[in-house]
Amino acid sequence: MIVFGVLAALLIGCALAVVTTRDAVHAVLWLAVALVGTAGAYVALEADFIAAVQLMLYAGGVITLMLFAVMLTDRLTGAKVLIESTGWPRGLALGLGFFGLVAYAILQTELPTGSLTEPNSQLLGELFLTRHVAAFEALSVLLLAVMIGAIVIARRKDA
Amino acid sequence: MTVPLQAWLLLAAALFGIGMVGLFTRRNAVAMLLSVELMANAVNLNFVALGFYRGDYAGQVMALFGVALTVAEIIAGLAIVILLHRKAKTVDVDQVVELSG
Numbered sequence: 001m002i003v004f005g006v007l008a009a010l011l012i013g014c015a016l017a018v019v020t021t022r023d024a025v026h027a028v029l030w031l032a033v034a035l036v037g038t039a040g041a042y043v044a045l046e047a048d049f050i051a052a053v054q055l056m057l058y059a060g061g062v063i064t065l066m067l068f069a070v071m072l073t074d075r076l077t078g079a080k081v082l083i084e085s086t087g088w089p090r091g092l093a094l095g096l097g098f099f100g101l102v103a104y105a106i107l108q109t110e111l112p113t114g115s116l117t118e119p120n121s122q123l124l125g126e127l128f129l130t131r132h133v134a135a136f137e138a139l140s141v142l143l144l145a146v147m148i149g150a151i152v153i154a155r156r157k158d159a
Numbered sequence: 160m161t162v163p164l165q166a167w168l169l170l171a172a173a174l175f176g177i178g179m180v181g182l183f184t185r186r187n188a189v190a191m192l193l194s195v196e197l198m199a200n201a202v203n204l205n206f207v208a209l210g211f212y213r214g215d216y217a218g219q220v221m222a223l224f225g226v227a228l229t230v231a232e233i234i235a236g237l238a239i240v241i242l243l244h245r246k247a248k249t250v251d252v253d254q255v256v257e258l259s260g
Contacts, residue, residue: 004162008170015174015197019181024190031193034174038200045167045211047219050203053226062196062233069189069237073244084186084251095180102172111164114214127220139227146231150238156245 003044010037022082024070032063048119167208174201188240188250192233199229 014034021027035058042051128136174197181194203225210218240250247255 001161004166004170008166011170012173012177015177018193018197019177019184024187027190027193031196034197035200038204041167041204042207042222045207047207047211047222050207050219050222050226053223054203057226057230058196058200062230065233065237066189066193066196069192069240072241073189073250083190085184086186086253087184091180091183094183095176098179099172099176102175103169106165106168106172111168112209112213113164114212116211116214116216120216123216124219124223127216128223132220132224135224139224143227143231146235150234153235153238154241 003040007037007041007044010034011041020085022085024083025067027083028063028066028070031066032059035059035063046116046119049121049124164208164212167212168205171201171205171208174198174204186251186253188243188252189237191252192236192240195236196229196233199225199232203229 011034014030014037017030018027018034021030035054039051039054039059042048042054178194178197178201181197182191185191185194203222206218206222206225208218210216210221243255244250247257249255
């Protein structure tokens with residue numbers, strides 16, 4: 001209960017900071033804290049392997065990429081990159097409307113109350129290579145396609 | 160673990176909603192990608208929470224697929240942002256009007 005409270009406060013606070021702070025680099029760093037907090041939530045939900053993947057892929061890889069993109073698009077002037085925000089009424093109405101709708105649905109629905117007793121990375125691996133092997137292989141193809149696509153899109157034509 | 164599943168789902172819905180607000184208010188393409196990331200993260204949290212309370216590891220399998228898909232999406236998105244910056248000299252989505260009808 002205490003763990004959930006702390007994680008929820010951390011995640012909501014960081015998420016709000018990500019969408020409200022005006023400094024682009026700060027926004028990326030707040031997102032990094034939010035992603036690490038989510039890894040904490042995964043540990044609390046007996047998903048140790050997902051937590052490790054989250055830390056390595058998101059908090060490591062994606063945050064580095066994001067910082068790289070922010071600093072590259074800044075044209076290296078040394079000035080802070082400020083983010084413009086417009087349309088607050090529309091955005092807030094959409095976000096609150098979505099949350100209200102989903103919260104209503106969640107509170108109306110009868111939900112399962114069981115629980116996993118322990119993290120089980122071995123079973124996870126077996127599931128990936130037996131029952132979900134087709135999706136797993138399709139994902140590999142997707143990652144390859146994205147890798148090639150990113151190179152083709154971002155490549156300089158004269159290089 | 161005494162927290163009911165509802166609490167986790169509400170937390171994920173709140174995170175998704177906050178990401179949605181960011182997506183609709185930010186005008187910088189990189190900041191919009193950050194908001195999309197928040198939303199995808201909330202979805203993965205949902206998968207893991209549902210899997211936990213159903214006593215089923217399929218939720219974690221879905222979350223792993225979700226993580227990989229999000230990473231792929233962010234890479235493609237950032238490549239487009241960098242190309243946009245090179246061609247249009249801006250990442251402000253309101254100033255990129257070449258494709259607007």
